[in-house]
Amino acid sequence: xxxTGGAGFIGSALAHRLVEAGxxxxxxxxxxxxxxxxxxxxxxxxxxxxxxxxxTHAPDLDAVLRLFRPDQIVHxxxxxxxxxxxxxxxxxxxxxxxxxxxxxxxxxxxGHVPDQLVLASSRAVYGEGAWQAGTEIFYPRPRxxxxxxxGSWDPTGADCAPAVPLPSSTAETQPRPTNIYAATKLAxxxxxxxxxxxxDTNLSVLRLQNVYGPGQSxxxxxxxxxxxxxxxxxxxxxxxxxxxGRILRDFVYIDDVVEALYSAIYEPAxxxxxLDIGSGxxxxxxxxxxxxxxxCDAPEPVVVGKFRDGDVRAARCDVEPTxxxxxxxxxxxxxxxxxxxxxxxxxxGATG
Numbered sequence: 001x002x003x004t005g006g007a008g009f010i011g012s013a014l015a016h017r018l019v020e021a022g023x024x025x026x027x028x029x030x031x032x033x034x035x036x037x038x039x040x041x042x043x044x045x046x047x048x049x050x051x052x053x054x055x056t057h058a059p060d061l062d063a064v065l066r067l068f069r070p071d072q073i074v075h076x077x078x079x080x081x082x083x084x085x086x087x088x089x090x091x092x093x094x095x096x097x098x099x100x101x102x103x104x105x106x107x108x109x110x111g112h113v114p115d116q117l118v119l120a121s122s123r124a125v126y127g128e129g130a131w132q133a134g135t136e137i138f139y140p141r142p143r144x145x146x147x148x149x150x151g152s153w154d155p156t157g158a159d160c161a162p163a164v165p166l167p168s169s170t171a172e173t174q175p176r177p178t179n180i181y182a183a184t185k186l187a188x189x190x191x192x193x194x195x196x197x198x199x200d201t202n203l204s205v206l207r208l209q210n211v212y213g214p215g216q217s218x219x220x221x222x223x224x225x226x227x228x229x230x231x232x233x234x235x236x237x238x239x240x241x242x243x244x245g246r247i248l249r250d251f252v253y254i255d256d257v258v259e260a261l262y263s264a265i266y267e268p269a270x271x272x273x274x275l276d277i278g279s280g281x282x283x284x285x286x287x288x289x290x291x292x293x294x295x296c297d298a299p300e301p302v303v304v305g306k307f308r309d310g311d312v313r314a315a316r317c318d319v320e321p322t323x324x325x326x327x328x329x330x331x332x333x334x335x336x337x338x339x340x341x342x343x344x345x346x347x348x349g350a351t352g
Contacts, residue, residue, distance in 0.1 A: 001025045001265070002070035004055055004103065005077030010120060012043045013258045014074065014299035019045040021262070026068045028053040028060070029077070041114050043215065046237055055099035061106035072265055074118045075103065075192070078185070085181035086310050096184035097191070104195045112166075116202040116268040118261065123168060123209045123250070123278070124182035125175040128312050130166045133157025137166070142178035148307040153243050155313065165248060165314035167282075170207065170274040171321060179310030193207045193272055202271075204264040209278030209317055213254030213337060226251060229289055230338070233296035245286030245303040248314035250278035252341075253332035263326040278318035279330045291338060 001018055004012045006027030026049040044050060049068060053060030055077045078096050079085070085092040107113065128140045133156065140155030140163075157163045166173075177183040189205050196203040212226035221288050227237050260277045289301035323329050 001028060001072050001074070002068060003027050003074045003076060005029055006074075007031060007042055007044060007050070007237070008076060010211060010254065011076045013215055013254050014261050015044050015048050017258050017262050018265070019047050023316045025049070026051065026064070026070065028055070028064050030054045030347070031177070046064065055102055055294050056094050058102050058106060061102055061178070062109060065106055065110040065112060067110055070114055072116045072118065072268070073103075073114050074261065074265070075100065075188070076120045078120075081181065085179055085184070089180045090092060092180055097187045100188045100191050104191065113199045113201050116204060116265070117192055117196060118204045118206065118264050119188055120261070121189055121205050121207045122182065122185045123276070123297040123315050123317060124179065124206050124312075125177055125186040125189070125207060126168045126173050126315070127176040127178035127182060128155060129314065130173050131155050131157070131163040132166055133161040133163035136161075139174060139176055143313065145309055148309065151305065153246070153313060156262070165316070167316050167318040168276060169318045169321065170276055178312055181301060189274070196272070202269040203273075204269045205274040206260060206264060206277045207259060207317070209250035209252050209315065211254060211257050212251055213341055214255060214340070218345065218348065225285070226288065226338070226341065227345070229292045232340050233292040233298040234296050234297070235344060238299040239289040239293060239299050239301040239339075240306070241286050241289050241303045242306045242308065244305070245284060245313070248282050248316060249285065249288075250281065250316040251283055251288065251334055251337070252277060252279045252330060253337040256330040256332050260322070260328050261324060263328045267326070273325065275322040275325060276319060277322060278317040278319055279332070279334070280317065280319040281334065282316040284333060291335060295342060
């Protein structure tokens with residue numbers, strides 16, 4: 001088993017799960033300072049074979065595949081900053097798109113076809129997703145900077161009718177990325193689907209909602225709103241909530257994500273499968289901030305009206321098809337997950 005980007009938040013947790021289950025695991029990771037800080041500390045089991053390497057650099061991947069012939073590959077290596085992707089598009093395109101093609105080319109050069117590739121994709125590929133106004137179901141255009149600056153937060157239907165977001169579903173919801181990060185994740189899906197079809201092997205695509213939990217980077221300012229809120233709330237700071245506080249997200253705990261990935265690995269896809277991974281429970285950012293404040297005895301959160309270009313208004317998913325396909329079910333409720341995260345952050349001495 002090879003995990004690209006395997007020294008990161010999700011990869012490290014998955015590596016522990018696979019080693020415990022008896023898998024031989026190798027990890028390749030560039031240990032980028034934005035994620036790991038200037039002095040990276042590996043949180044991997046001793047049994048894992050670790051390779052320092054950049055997925056955009058062909059010789060690094062060739063070296064890994066000369067030494068390790070994985071029966072499955074979990075592709076986690078990616079740049080993940082939604083807002084950052086708008087100003088560093090080349091970086092995101094290079095790692096997410098070219099990095100994926102480099103991996104595929106390295107497999108071709110090595111003459112190696114794994115039994116399955118598993119991609120950690122993102123709910124971001126849906127963009128704003130589907131909304132409903134009365135009986136009308138529609139796909140809103142990306143919210144413009146001018147709309148956001150005017151405080152026009154919610155998409156509306158015909159004749160400005162109020163609308164509600166629908167949960168995303170891989171079987172029904174059309175992918176319509178609204179930022180560069182999302183577009184690169186959808187490109188990954190298409191690239192891997194084409195390659196695996198041509199080589200008669202299998203692909204599992206897992207579109208992850210907002211993952212949080214112990215092990216998440218506390219220094220990366222572009223990802224991890226839950227970890228950021230936790231660190232600030234533990235320092236007794238008032239949390240700033242963007243827009244009107246009613247941004248909607250599906251927060252899924254790291255252990256549930258790892259179990260979903262493990263299930264996809266344990267029972268490889270028979271045909272191309274694409275699944276939504278989340279808690280299935282929508283939560284507003286204001287509700288999240290309030291829960292954090294209460295747990296930490298911090299001040300009441302403040303709705304500040306700020307916004308980030310490229311953000312979607314609502315993101316949540318229907319997990320029932322995934323439950324049926326994988327025999328997996330999310331087990332962690334939000335409050336239990338937040339308590340576990342806060343305990344971990346406190347233990348890192350990373351408050352303030």
